[in-house]
Amino acid sequence: MRTNRLFAATALVAALGLAATACGGSSDSSSGKGGSTKGVTLTYWASNQGTSLDNDKQVLTPELKKFEQQTGIHVKLEVIGWADLLNRILAATTSGQGPDVLNIGNTWSASLQATGALLPWDSANFQAIGGKDRFAASAIAAAGAAGKDPAAVPLYSMGYGLYYNKKMFADAGLKPPTTWAELDADAKKLTTGGHYGIAVEGGNPTENVHHAFVLAKQHGADWFDASGKPTFTGAGNVAAVKQYVDFIADGLANKGDAEYSQNQTITDFATGKAAMMMWQTASSSILSHGMKSTDYGVVPVPTLTAGATGDQGVTSMVAGINISVFKNTKNKDAAVKFVKFMTSTPEQKILNKAYGSIPPVTEAQSDPAFQTPDLKTIDGVLQHSAAPMPQVPNEAQFETTVGTAIKDLFADAANGKAITDSNVKSALEKAQSQMPAS
């Protein structure tokens, strides 16, 4: 009867529909057991380093083809935007099903290490990729907790520098500052007529934390003690945060900077609205905003006193991207081979050149592409005055609580509230109290 036929037809369509839609999408890589790694397919999650995800694909695909020609290992590439990368890694860690090789922000290293999801790079693994001493020491330090085998291998290195507008400085007869006092004086002079001395990305918690970290180091403070307990409320921490927030409170940066979280700082710098900014290896970003590389210069971020060394001389956190292998991978040998390829000197030169970053592999750093004035400066910073962010499991929480506290302080400053030591301290106390008890 008609309804029966209708039923059958519906069921058939539904079944076909389900079957059709089951196609598309992939699971983890196929397994290649045994010693030979030929014919294996690796899944590789790359992060967004270029101007678009497509751009990343275009940069990486030829290199992956090269790798396949050399080793017979096929690499399935997926480029994941920063909005989703950590969530995807989390889902992969939770389920045990994920890529074989992946990029991680190097500040995530200790947290991911604590989850046990990443392959530790012991001496055997390092041997397989050419040895630990190929890499810059600071980069290795930012790949896992001290005293443990690193959970990842450095891939691209970046560092903060102070970018300054050459013309605006020349017109005002100023030289780039080396101490904070000089910077404040310069910024005051340059803050006239709708222009500002400096731009800061106040609405971005991660940026806030990076600068607070460096400033605290210069003031002799750390954010965690040796046992991993948070120490946010020390005098040095308070001084650091207050110094950073004072850029808006003292009018050296535009009030509007307090809500910047989409790289508007770079726009302001490139359009000449702000004369200085502190940013990570920003050459390609600045270029894409229309400012020529001859129009600006880079010097290390200032310190409290001229020529400071040691902790007082820290001018940048060790920024960068690490490459790591999922412990659950079924293709460990192939994955290690891929890491070896990506950290090989020729590849390091090619990739870092494409992305405007600095190779953590010391051998590759001598390439002329990295001898431009700004890259040389940042390279010097990475070698002499960079310190890794706290390599503790709670690093993400630290960034969230302290970064948001600083964002709220910026908002207060922008709305005209006074920024004093005591309200900075209470903001940091609140942040610290939200850290877990352990």
Added chain:
Amino acid sequence: MAATAPPRSASEAGPDSGKSAGRGRLRPRVPARLRQLSLPYLLLLPALALELLIHIVPMVFGIIISFKGLTLFFIHNWKSAPWTGFDNYKVAVKIHQPIGQALLHSFWVTIAFTVLSVALSWLIGTVAAILMQDSFRGRAVLRAVFLVPYALPVYAAVITWTFMFQQDTGLVNHVLHDQLHLTSNKPFWLIGGNSFWALVIVSVWKSWPFAFLALMAGLQNIPRELYEAAAMDGAGVWQQIRKITLPSLRAVNQVLVLVLFLWTFNDFNTPYVMFGQAAPHQADLISIHIYQSSFLTWNFGSGSAMSVLLLLFLLVVTAVYLLITSRRRGDADA
């Protein structure tokens, strides 16, 4: 529409013996009575199976996790996370401790936000629906245009508003400050105290068309005779609205307000697109707050406990709401 009311005809609907054996062809030899009894369950089966798979089992999972100390050390292997009893709940509930305090603050912000958003959406929807009840030139076009905010993808709509609220380059300040000279300097909308109002505005912009639709539909069902009788008794337009239109909408409103409340309270997309991961203190909605406490810091035990508390609160509110509104409707109908 909330609870299912008994169908109008009292008879038990079901196949009668008119479905004779002559009809069945490939039908299995199942007695008619059994078929009759099992039919409703069969009808419900797909929905039930899906709900179990997608909603219920994960919910139960989430509730179980709230009793475990599931932090980043254990996400690799959830079973090995230690049982912590009510510890996660205690932390969330201790309102004199920072974490509990922050949660409570977020809770109040969310209640204020939801009440304001739902009230304004409902008000604007009601006004628009009543004003559009009679035909006039361009009514159809206007009705179509008013639905656009509901039809636009949420991301696009919220991003556009975020854009408009930017302090230096946004439209809102351009109009308020540069063109109308209403404020002496450009206020902030995405941080600070105004962020709450920016959030409310965006939420109302997105939600009111849905209220408008529901109410427009409800208005169609009011019998004309009521208006005619009132007009003959000398009641003016405004009186008719008060005495006839609004009371007749009570049934629609009961459902509409509840649904809007639940959806707005749990809204994650709007604040996330507007503020990113770090919501300003004054606009710290509970959905974002729990996200920050669990997803960003990988402490799922704590986040689950907070979500369960949220669920309990909404259950209580819904139950009380349904009780009150059903009783009032009962009184009104009597």
Added chain:
Amino acid sequence: MPRIPTQPSPMAQPRSFVWTRRVVLTLLLVFVLVPVYVMLSSSLKSLSGVQGSFQWIPHHITARPYIDIWKTIPLAHYFMNSLIVSVSATLFSVAVAIFASYGVSRYRFPGRRLFTVTVLSTQMFPGILFLLPLYLIFVNIGNSTGITLNGSRLGLIITYLTFSLPFSIWMLVGYFDSIPRDLDEAAKVDGCGPMGALFRVVVPAAVPGIVAVCVYAFMTAWGEVLFASVMTNESTRTLAVGLREYATQNDVYWNQVMAASLVVSVPVVAGFLLLQRYLVAGLTAGAVK
């Protein structure tokens, strides 16, 4: 097909009413349309123009963003994914909802109340929480049966169709309840079973309500971000997630975000506008008891 009555109201319309209506509706129109205008004008500016101070009329109009949007992210691909996922989720969701609502509406059975209350309670649980448990369930299904749900469109379809079930069932039950039983009886006298009554009588009478549920289910699936961000990979990514990729490492391409949003919204709004007359009639009978 029920039509919306358009005869003039018997209420006398004093001038105050007419003028109030004009003023209020005009203000509302401005409120609704200003962001749409911002989207449009921003989509026609260059990146630096968009990031500069706001101008009502752009100084330089360029259609460049409309070309770039297809290259910066694979917009067409994401659009197809979203379309497939949303349409499939809608069709299956409505089908499942029709069956379940018919059962609840036409039958009394033990567990009926429990079912409706449980279905309602799912609306109260914050989505972020059952994201990972659901992901794990999909992984387990994948491991035990070989059906890949994570990273596949199927997984998303199943998820989205369930998301829209509670409200759809709620609404269709109310709608079916308002369709008189006599119609069912009449069909059965003709020799149809209950399924026959459903398809030949109830469903045709309930088309407006069903259309309403279709629109709701589609919009739910179309705009969902959180679950899609974790459960899709490159080849199955939907629009809602993909649109965020205009914010890259260096830049947020605001003008392209606006252009892409408009482009993907046009078909949706068009479809919506075509269907809205059914929607209005649909919500009526479902809501009022």
